[in-house]
Amino acid sequence: MTQDILKVEGLKAYYQMNYFGIEREVRAVDDITMTVRRNEVYGIAGESSSGKTSFIKVLAAAIRPPFRVVDGSVKYEFNGRTIDVTTASETEIEAIRWKHLSYIMQGSMSVLNPVRRIGKTFEDFAARPLGLSGKAFRDRVVAHLARLNLSPNVLNAYPHELSGGMRQRVTIGLATVCHPEFIIADEPTTALDVVVQKEVLSLIRDIQREMGAAVIFVTHDMSVHANVADRVGIIYAGRLVEEGPTREMFFAPKHPYTAHLVASLPRIGDTSQRPALEGRPPNLADPPQGCRFHPRCPLAVDKCRREVPPLETIGKDHRTACWRWQDVKPLDHVHRANGQEAIA
Amino acid sequence: MSALLEVSNVSKVFSMGGLLSRHQVRAVEDASFTLEADRPEIFTIIGESGSGKTTLARMILGLELPTAGEIRFRGKTVSHRVSRAERLEFMANVQPVFQNPFEAFNPLKRIDRYLSSTARRFLQTSDRAAIDRAMDEALVKVGLSLAEVRGRFPHELSGGQLQRCAIARALIPNPPLLIADEPVSMVDASLRMAIVNLLKSLRDDFGVSVIYITHDLATAYYISNRIIIMQKGRIVEMGDARTVLENPEHPYSRLLKASVLSTEDAGAGKLATDPEMVRTASALAGAERSRLAERPDGRLVRVYEGA
Numbered sequence: 001m002t003q004d005i006l007k008v009e010g011l012k013a014y015y016q017m018n019y020f021g022i023e024r025e026v027r028a029v030d031d032i033t034m035t036v037r038r039n040e041v042y043g044i045a046g047e048s049s050s051g052k053t054s055f056i057k058v059l060a061a062a063i064r065p066p067f068r069v070v071d072g073s074v075k076y077e078f079n080g081r082t083i084d085v086t087t088a089s090e091t092e093i094e095a096i097r098w099k100h101l102s103y104i105m106q107g108s109m110s111v112l113n114p115v116r117r118i119g120k121t122f123e124d125f126a127a128r129p130l131g132l133s134g135k136a137f138r139d140r141v142v143a144h145l146a147r148l149n150l151s152p153n154v155l156n157a158y159p160h161e162l163s164g165g166m167r168q169r170v171t172i173g174l175a176t177v178c179h180p181e182f183i184i185a186d187e188p189t190t191a192l193d194v195v196v197q198k199e200v201l202s203l204i205r206d207i208q209r210e211m212g213a214a215v216i217f218v219t220h221d222m223s224v225h226a227n228v229a230d231r232v233g234i235i236y237a238g239r240l241v242e243e244g245p246t247r248e249m250f251f252a253p254k255h256p257y258t259a260h261l262v263a264s265l266p267r268i269g270d271t272s273q274r275p276a277l278e279g280r281p282p283n284l285a286d287p288p289q290g291c292r293f294h295p296r297c298p299l300a301v302d303k304c305r306r307e308v309p310p311l312e313t314i315g316k317d318h319r320t321a322c323w324r325w326q327d328v329k330p331l332d333h334v335h336r337a338n339g340q341e342a343i344a
Numbered sequence: 345m346s347a348l349l350e351v352s353n354v355s356k357v358f359s360m361g362g363l364l365s366r367h368q369v370r371a372v373e374d375a376s377f378t379l380e381a382d383r384p385e386i387f388t389i390i391g392e393s394g395s396g397k398t399t400l401a402r403m404i405l406g407l408e409l410p411t412a413g414e415i416r417f418r419g420k421t422v423s424h425r426v427s428r429a430e431r432l433e434f435m436a437n438v439q440p441v442f443q444n445p446f447e448a449f450n451p452l453k454r455i456d457r458y459l460s461s462t463a464r465r466f467l468q469t470s471d472r473a474a475i476d477r478a479m480d481e482a483l484v485k486v487g488l489s490l491a492e493v494r495g496r497f498p499h500e501l502s503g504g505q506l507q508r509c510a511i512a513r514a515l516i517p518n519p520p521l522l523i524a525d526e527p528v529s530m531v532d533a534s535l536r537m538a539i540v541n542l543l544k545s546l547r548d549d550f551g552v553s554v555i556y557i558t559h560d561l562a563t564a565y566y567i568s569n570r571i572i573i574m575q576k577g578r579i580v581e582m583g584d585a586r587t588v589l590e591n592p593e594h595p596y597s598r599l600l601k602a603s604v605l606s607t608e609d610a611g612a613g614k615l616a617t618d619p620e621m622v623r624t625a626s627a628l629a630g631a632e633r634s635r636l637a638e639r640p641d642g643r644l645v646r647v648y649e650g651a
Binding site for chain 1: 392393502503532533535536537538540541559560561562563565566586589590599600601603604605606607615616617622
């Protein structure tokens with residue numbers, strides 16, 4: 001068994017539309033290569049319309065027209081067997097879904113069926129992959145809920161009877177009851193307030209450690225990544241622009257976009273003027289030439305406008321796609337002071 | 345010194361349930377504070393979901409009537425049960441900005457149409473040039489211009505730009521007070537600071553007071569002058585934002601501060617919250633006899649009798 005559970009190679013996935021003879025192509029995922037190891041939390045950050053949701057749609061094998069995989073492969077390794085979800089048949093994917101590959105979704109209210117009791121929803125999702133029924137199934141679910149600090153009573157409740165935090169714990173329960181090896185978490189805490197958010201995050205983290213699962217954690221909130229992820233990858237305009245261990249990404253970022261994301265976080269105890277990034281995310285139907293970040297980049301030179309920077313390895317586990325990565329400095333003085341001490 | 349907005353002993357009770365299982369929810373309990381007219385400030389209301397912060401904002405906007413107490417804007421009681429002209433005059437002075445800009449704008453209508461109908465209504469003119477001028481002035485204040493926005497549909501702008509348009513719309517009648525209900529929680533991290541900096545410049549450069557409702561303590565610390573922290577409808581701590589957030593005294597305020605995810609120790613994976621803190625804070629939510637006590641540094645903290 002190798003260390004890597006997921007290998008994405010040269011993945012290109014586009015939305016291809018053809019209305020009245022006018023062809024339109026949106027390059028939502030453009031040439032992404034990355035791996036996820038067993039027993040790690042890989043954080044993906046990026047703003048809306050950066051293609052991060054499209055990317056995880058491919059990872060979750062939820063590819064529907066007009067969205068198509070144009071090139072590349074997404075290979076999972078479950079129980080020593082390799083499966084490429086871009087070419088696998090419906091039945092092959094059906095066999096791994098929930099049991100090996102599961103998904104924690106964003107809005108807990110729209111995920112849970114409002115007219116079905118939670119217990120029924122658990123049956124709908126998990127009874128088949130677990131191969132249990134009746135009392136054995138119920139015992140298994142109750143034991144799992146106890147692990148999430150939920151009483152067995154929630155099985156008889158309807159979603160609207162539970163608070164937001166409890167509902168989110170129920171969706172985590174649904175995603176983890178079959179002990180999957182790979183979990184995709186799409187902004188699982190965005191709608192929650194700070195106290196509950198922290199509780200839910202530590203729950204995801206604990207259960208991941210306990211099961212030894214790999215988790216892809218998607219959110220645009222960098223402070224969540226700081227506390228949950230082992231490695232962080234930044235997606236900008238459909239491309240992976242930087243990837244590295246969490247600590248290095250925060251204290252020694254090597255891409256101007258990452259440096260900006262980290263520096264723009266306000267902190268209690270610091271009222272110095274925070275920079276805001278001007279401009280807007282590029283239109284993926286018509287992305288800029290060369291490096292896609294150059295119109296907003298403070299370091300941009302002529303080369304950036306003409307040539308696409310490759311994602312090159314610049315340290316252990318650290319890759320960046322920037323022609324001028326050696327000139328990228330952390331923008332924030334507090335971080336710089338802490339970081340030098342931390343990295344050295 | 346005259347008061348711009350006075351909120352005195354305001355409570356709001358909602359009755360829930362059917363005839364037989366009727367119970368009451370106290371959404372806001374005995375809230376009081378005053379905003380001065382000649383000192384623009386950013387006044388922040390912080391609390392978790394269900395703490396009553398949005399109900400309070402809706403009462404200030406006159407969309408709900410308080411069950412007890414009174415809200416006065418420039419000495420006049422705020423209510424929606426007044427004549428059309430009076431209501432319009434109030435609305436020209438107090439304007440809202442909502443959470444999700446994509447929901448606030450009709451996706452099928454051009455953005456400038458929205459802005460021009462606001463201008464026509466509040467300036468009470470149908471002169472094209474005057475309306476265009478008002479729109480442009482408001483858009484320039486938020487760092488956009490009419491030329492950029494004219495003819496565009498909401499989906500053509502980013503969330504940050506659209507939220508700025510929403511703020512520009514609110515600025516058209518030159519209101520002295522803006523009510524911003526979680527204006528940045530739906531905006532991307534990279535654009536969030538642009539909105540927060542904008543609110544700051546509205547206060548500093550244009551003298552607009554802002555009631556900023558949020559659950560994000562970090563941005564609150566960054567821009568606010570004064571702050572109130574609400575727990576289950578009750579104000580538990582109130583005072584100067586820096587003083588309160590640097591050293592919160594009430595157990596609930598302390599819990600909120602402890603729950604902010606810090607990036608100082610990124611990668612260390614520290615996530616545990618002290619369960620004792622959660623217990624102490626939630627025990628106080630239901631406590632019966634309590635009052636706000638003043639501290640030497642000027643803040644008000646809720647104290648509990650018999651605790």
